[in-house]
Amino acid sequence: MRASVAAVPDDLQERSERVLTVGDAIPEFRLPALAATIAATSGNASSFHLDNRLGRVKEGLLADLIAVEGDPTQDIAALRKVKFVMKNGRVYKQQ
Helix, strand or coil: CCCEEEECCCCHHHHHHHHHHHHHCHHHHCCCHHHHHHHHCHHHHHHCCCCCCECCCCCCCECCEEEECCCCCCCHHHHHCEEEEEECCEEEECC
16 A cells, blocks of 8 residues: 655644544543544444444555554553544645
């Protein structure tokens, strides 16, 4: 797979902050970071009966990805340290 690099859309930071606000609530519900990660990816796809199309990184499935600094399965706050976003095969980085 080849990826191209593009500028980050102006509202990407704002959208990320809204998502992270939801993620910040996870400790209040005592949901472990790994369980939260699964719930937001493969678990969510399965709940909507879309697991044959998305929810995992696998050839033939749709996937938008983020690369973060750290391990969000151990510390959900690592999701605040986004290095890049890949959407539709295109890499977006902060400049």
